[in-house]
Amino acid sequence: MERSAIVVGAGIGGLAVTRGLARAGWRVRVHERAGQFGAIGAGLAIEPNAVRAVDWLGLGEGLRAHGMRQGSAGLRTARGRWLMRTRLADLQERFGEPAFVLHRADVHQLLMAGLESYGNVTLHPGHRAVTVTADTDRATVTFEGPDGLTTAQADLVVGADGLRSALRTVAFPGHPQPEYAGYVAWRGIVPAQRTAGISLETAVVETWGRGRRVGVVPLPDDRVYWFFCESAPEGSQQQIRVTDLAHRVRHWHAPIPQLLAATPESALIRTDVYTQATPLPSYVRGRVVLLGDAAHAMTPDLGQGAALALEDAVTLAVHAGPARSDTEVDTGLGRYDQERRPRTQRLVRTSAKAGRIAQARSPIAAAARDLVATLVPTALFLNTSAGTFSWTPP
Ligand SMILES: Cc1cc2nc3c(=O)[nH]c(=O)nc-3n(C[C@H](O)[C@H](O)[C@H](O)COP(=O)(O)OP(=O)(O)OC[C@H]3O[C@@H](n4cnc5c(N)ncnc54)[C@H](O)[C@@H]3O)c2cc1C
Numbered sequence: 001m002e003r004s005a006i007v008v009g010a011g012i013g014g015l016a017v018t019r020g021l022a023r024a025g026w027r028v029r030v031h032e033r034a035g036q037f038g039a040i041g042a043g044l045a046i047e048p049n050a051v052r053a054v055d056w057l058g059l060g061e062g063l064r065a066h067g068m069r070q071g072s073a074g075l076r077t078a079r080g081r082w083l084m085r086t087r088l089a090d091l092q093e094r095f096g097e098p099a100f101v102l103h104r105a106d107v108h109q110l111l112m113a114g115l116e117s118y119g120n121v122t123l124h125p126g127h128r129a130v131t132v133t134a135d136t137d138r139a140t141v142t143f144e145g146p147d148g149l150t151t152a153q154a155d156l157v158v159g160a161d162g163l164r165s166a167l168r169t170v171a172f173p174g175h176p177q178p179e180y181a182g183y184v185a186w187r188g189i190v191p192a193q194r195t196a197g198i199s200l201e202t203a204v205v206e207t208w209g210r211g212r213r214v215g216v217v218p219l220p221d222d223r224v225y226w227f228f229c230e231s232a233p234e235g236s237q238q239q240i241r242v243t244d245l246a247h248r249v250r251h252w253h254a255p256i257p258q259l260l261a262a263t264p265e266s267a268l269i270r271t272d273v274y275t276q277a278t279p280l281p282s283y284v285r286g287r288v289v290l291l292g293d294a295a296h297a298m299t300p301d302l303g304q305g306a307a308l309a310l311e312d313a314v315t316l317a318v319h320a321g322p323a324r325s326d327t328e329v330d331t332g333l334g335r336y337d338q339e340r341r342p343r344t345q346r347l348v349r350t351s352a353k354a355g356r357i358a359q360a361r362s363p364i365a366a367a368a369r370d371l372v373a374t375l376v377p378t379a380l381f382l383n384t385s386a387g388t389f390s391w392t393p394p
Contacts (some may be wrong), residue, residue, distance in 0.1 A: 002026070002027055002323045002324060003025075003155070003156070003324075003325075003329070004026060004027040004028050004154040004155050005021050005026050005027070005028050005320075006028075006029050006030075006031065006139075006153075006157045007029070007030045007160055008141060008159055008160060008161045008166075008167055009031075009032065009033050009160035009161035009294070010031075010034075010086070010125075010160075011160060011162055011292065012108070012111065012253075012309050012310060013160040013292030013293070013306075013309030013310070014030060014292070015030070016310050017158050017291060017312070017313035017316055018030050018121060019057050019058075019059075019115065019317075020056075020057060021316075021317050021323075022121045023057075024301065024320065024321065024322045024323055025120065025322055026120065026320070027120045027154075027323070029124060029152060029154070030123050030124065031129060031141070031143055032123070032127065033126070033128035033161075033329075034125060034126070035125055037108075037125055038105065039104045039105045039107070039175065040105075040269070040358075041103075041104030041105070041269075042104060042269060043104070043217050043219060043225025044102055044103070044104045045099060045101050045204075045217070045303040045307075046099065046100040046102060046306075047099045047304065047388070047389055048095040048099060048389040049304075049307055049311060049391035050311070051063065051097040051098070051100065052097065052305065052393060053307070053313070053314045053391075054207070056105025056314045056393045057313075059110050059111070062110045066220050072086065072088075072202045072205070073085070073086055073091075073203050073205065074086055074202075074206075074208050075207070075208060075373050076206075076207045077207065078207060078209045078211075078251070078252045078253065080207075080254075083370055083373035084373050084376060084378070084381065088204070090378065090382065093384070094382050094386075094389075095265040095389045099202065100327050101218075101219060101220075102219070102220070103189070103219060103223070103225070110321065116157055121315065124143075126145050127143040127145040127150075127389070128143060128145070128369065129141050129143055129161060129166050129167060130142050130144050130166060132159075132170050134157070134171065134286030134287050134288045135287065136287075138156065138287055139153070139156070139157040139288050140153045141157055155329060156287050156320065156333075157287060157288045158289055158291060159171070159291070159294045160291050160294060160309070161294050162293045162294055162297075163178055163294075165290065165294035167171070168280070168294050171358055172280055173280075173298050175278065176278040178276045180272060180273070180349075181274060181275050181299045181305075181352060182231055182273075182359065183232060183273055184229070184230055184237055184271070184272055184273065185227055185228070185270075185271045186227045186228045186229075186240070186269065186270050187225070187226070187227045187268075187271070188225040188227075188228075188242060188264050188268050188269070189224070189225055189263070189267050190223060190225075190226070190262050191264070192221060192222035194262040194263075195222055195223065198257060198326040199254065199260060200216070200218050200224065200225075204216075204217050205217075206358075207252060208358060208369070208373075209249070209366075210366045211230065211231040211254070211361035212362050213229050213358055214227070214229045214249060215225060216256065216259060224259055226259055226263070228260075229273070229359065231359045231361055235272060240270070242265050242268050243264055243265075243338070244380070245260055246261050247261035262313060275348060275351070275352045275355075276297045276298070276348055277352065279296070279341070280295060280296075282341070283295045283340060283341060284333045284337045289333055291340075292306075292312055293305060295312065295340070296308065296347075297348075298347065298352070299352050299354075300350040300351075301351045301352070302351040308343075308344050308347065311343075311391055312336075312340055314393045314394075315394055316336050316390065319332035319333070319335040319394070320332045339394065343391075350376070
């Protein structure tokens with residue numbers, strides 16, 4: 001009989017695994033708590049490892065159509081001195097694939113396109129998973145939705161429900177929740193009509209201050225994405241406006257003050273940053289499997305959270321196998337867990353560490369950080385990234 005799956009959460013990981021399983025012939029129901037399928041967010045870096053996952057899903061052409069601005073990428077001080085600089089072309093030469101930066105909504109759209117035309121996928125917006133029971137060969141999810149409480153059963157339940165995963169909490173009761181990483185991230189998009197006249201000679205740049213940093217990333221369609229991270233207590237600074245942020249960096253190098261000043265207030269997104277500091281003992285519990293932030297929430301410091309969710313999705317689809325197969329589903333899930341846990345948990349740790357260094361607050365720590373960054377040759381930086389960017393689908 002044809003195998004069935006329930007995917008909880010229609011973020012990047014959930015949509016990617018839906019595509020992967022649907023292509024293998026599985027019947028897939030996707031349940032999303034939001035009233036419609038879509039994405040809020042700003043820019044999203046798709047590094048070479050994520051590009052290979054997107055290719056495996058058959059969506060590489062759509063991704064490449066968005067193009068990528070060429071130029072330099074690197075780190076600068078608030079006054080504009082370069083600490084480290086590389087060309088994006090070096091990345092492509094070294095890893096065979098370029099990096100892309102897209103609006104998150106475009107990535108979402110790419111993953112959604114034509115999903116229902118598979119015929120074996122159904123989408124269920126407005127359904128929030130509240131609990132799950134995992135049996136030996138099936139799992140049952142209870143949803144709260146427009147018709148009250150409903151249940152659905154499948155051979156496999158995928159928890160792709162993000163940082164605050166309900167399925168993780170039920171499958172691993174008592175396991176510590178992700179911890180606050182110590183800083184708040186604001187993100188904004190400057191619309192194309194407001195970027196005219198602002199000089200953007202670089203592709204991707206992060207500028208380090210003390211306890212504060214700003215990243216600037218031009219998007220392919222003349223819009224510009226920026227992020228602003230600041231060390232602060234959890235939940236604080238709720239009332240901050242773009243003008244307040246612009247004031248804090250008014251003496252920083254161009255084009256940071258100009259871009260912030262050109263950002264509409266309505267474009268501001270504020271996020272407390274978390275990390276799954278206590279790794280899960282497994283990503284599988286019976287027929288419930290976790291992926292993406294639900295399994296290994298990480299800080300954005302490596303720009304790899306969505307990339308790892310895409311890798312997870314592809315790996316799970318490969319090991320779950322075709323819908324009609326003699327291979328045991330549980331064997332495939334065991335392989336998924338064994339392959340994904342070491343890599344993702346290592347990157348969660350590396351990312352948190354990178355964030356602590358980048359957010360250095362004291363003058364001595366910040367000066368030491370800047371000095372080390374200037375001493376790291378580009379070749380060494382690319383070597384260090386090799387383990388991350390070289391991933392290929394199993
Ligand atoms: C400031 C910042 C910048 C970032 N930049 C990058 C970057 O450049 N590159 C990169 O690769 N990553 C980046 N990330 C990380 C990336 O956003 C996440 O790792 C990624 O979105 C995780 O995808 P996911 O599918 O696991 O979860 P999500 O995208 O969080 O999706 C989870 C989905 O599940 C739904 N859901 C939640 N609970 C339920 C429930 N109970 N029932 C039903 N549905 C539910 C949610 O509504 C949502 O649609 C960044 C993160 C932040 C905070």
